[in-house]
Amino acid sequence: MWQLVLAYFIFSWYIILISIGLIGWYGARKRYNLRTNTPPISLPKDPEGVSILRPLRGLDTNMYENLETSFIQNYPTSKFEIIFAVADDSDPCLAVVRSLIEKYPHVNARISLGEHVVGVNPKINNLMDAYRTAKFDIVWVIDSNVSVVPDTLARSVASFSAPTWSGARVGLVHHVPYAIIPDDASNNAFGTHLERAFLNTNHAKMYIALNALAIDSCVMGKSNLFRRSDIDRINASRLPLAQQVSLPSDVRGLAAVAKFAAEDAEIGMAVWHELGLAHVLSADVAANALGSMSLHAYASRRARWIRVRKGTVIAATLLEPLTESLVAGTLAAFALRYLTAGAVSVWMALLVNSLVFLVIDLDVRRVLTGRRFESWSEAGLFVMAYMARELLAFPIWVYAVCGSEIDWRGERYTMLRGGEVRKVQRRGREPALGGRGSYEPLLSSES
Structure with missing residues (x-):
């Protein structure tokens, strides 16, 4: 019984996630x-x-x-x-x-x-x-x-x-x-x-x-x-x-x-x-x-965002992998196989999941940028980067949640509960915020 309940819960969450994605796509x-x-x-x-x-x-x-x-x-x-x-x-x-x-x-x-x-x-x-x-x-x-x-x-x-x-x-x-x-x-x-x-x-x-x-x-x-x-x-x-x-x-x-x-x-x-x-x-x-x-630098940047969110909204941060298409899609594929008594292949479900997310995300990119890809090589590079991002999301999250310290423009800080930071070590003379050359905030409100 608990396996059935878990399978329904996972698949229901997957439907909710897809629905949120469709709302974003439509918007x-x-x-x-x-x-x-x-x-x-x-x-x-x-x-x-x-x-x-x-x-x-x-x-x-x-x-x-x-x-x-x-x-x-x-x-x-x-x-x-x-x-x-x-x-x-x-x-x-x-x-x-x-x-x-x-x-x-x-x-x-x-x-x-x-x-x-x-x-x-x-x-x-x-x-x-x-x-x-x-x-x-x-x-x-x-x-x-x-x-x-x-x-x-x-x-x-x-x-x-x-x-x-x-x-x-x-x-x-x-x-x-x-x-x-x-x-x-x-x-x-x-x-x-x-x-x-x-x-x-x-x-x-x-x-x-x-x-x-x-x-x-x-x-x-x-x-x-x-x-x-x-x-x-x-x-x-x-x-x-x-x-x-x-x-x-x-x-x-x-x-x-x-x-x-x-x-x-x-x-x-x-x-x-x-x-x-x-x-x-x-x-x-x-x-x-x-x-x-x-x-x-990309991995460090993503880890920094996750650690800031962990200090601010820990519950949402711990559940964050379930909002990623690869993790959520994998769990949903196994849940669907269980619910259909093996009639649906895990690999087939994963393939459909990946294609659905890819098509939606590529169209979001087109709408935001206002243009289509100009060549197959440009499209291939973007899709390769997209797939690499998907594969790296969970390992980066695991690394990030295991720590609380962040590098913030040459300084070392510890994230505290509530979103505050405390300097723990001075590693340079540069006291700024965010990424290279700018005052970019530590957190994107993506969560």
């Missing part, structure tokens, strides 16, 4: 499939002003082109400003920024130098002065390795007025991230292709699905807009129990999330739980330019 096709043919949004006579904050550190892949997309938004120049937050006055990124400011003198753009330390999170420390001196209430925080199309700002501001299923006011607008590899021979490391295959398929599909289901906050901090008047009210006091930590009640705004490793997830949680406001995915994407990433 991707509905939201992004025709975005390249979408006419420019009609702006009101007096649109709301927006302060665009770009936290910078070092030189990112495609940095000039990424930052330039903020200058060419189809929005009245009197209604937006760009603030580049740079902690060190000797940072090489300043040369890029100054050249862009010189190129677009009609755009209100400036540099905010120095950092205000309010916690362990250097991205928040770097943003504090720019955030406090921003001219407008709506703030758009966008990473330096992200580019957007010219109508993104207009559509995002319009999304604050979008209706929500709960009837709650929109408190945060965000964009699904997808990966691009610039035309650069140095970007041909296999880890880069693994990262692209992951972000443009399974991650994007689940990100869209979870936001469509709107059961809880699911936010990745690549490109987010929120109102400063809202964020200034949060103090992280009403986060879910698994994420609560001791915070002084008088610490509010960005400073309230400065002790967390994943400030993007915590801001999203606070907007959702503490303020009771909704999130909306705009009909635009955040194009994340990938630099060269080795296989080891």
